[in-house]
Amino acid sequence: MARPSAKFTYIETLPKQTWLIILGLAVLLHVLIWDPLKLLNLVGTVAALVYLAQVRGSDSR
Numbered sequence: 387m388a389r390p391s392a393k394f395t396y397i398e399t400l401p402k403q404t405w406l407i408i409l410g411l412a413v414l415l416h417v418l419i420w421d422p423l424k425l426l427n428l429v430g431t432v433a434a435l436v437y438l439a440q441v442r443g444s445d446s447r
Contacts, residue, residue, distance in 0.1 A: 399440045408433050 400408075412430025419427060 405437055405441065409437060 399405075409430075412427075412433055415426050415430055421427065
């Protein structure tokens with residue numbers, strides 16, 4: 387389900403475009419550097435978890 391850009395300002399998080407860039411780069415790094423214990427892959431995983439907690443988790447509010 388798509389989320390409108392206004393929802394990102396409503397929950398006071400990063401703008402939608404910023405999340406798309408961060409998560410897109412994380413996926414690209416996971417594909418190019420497939421070693422789960424590399425620092426950049428761990429940072430990408432944490433970014434995805436923060437996104438899930440902030441933006442997706444706000445659906446219940």
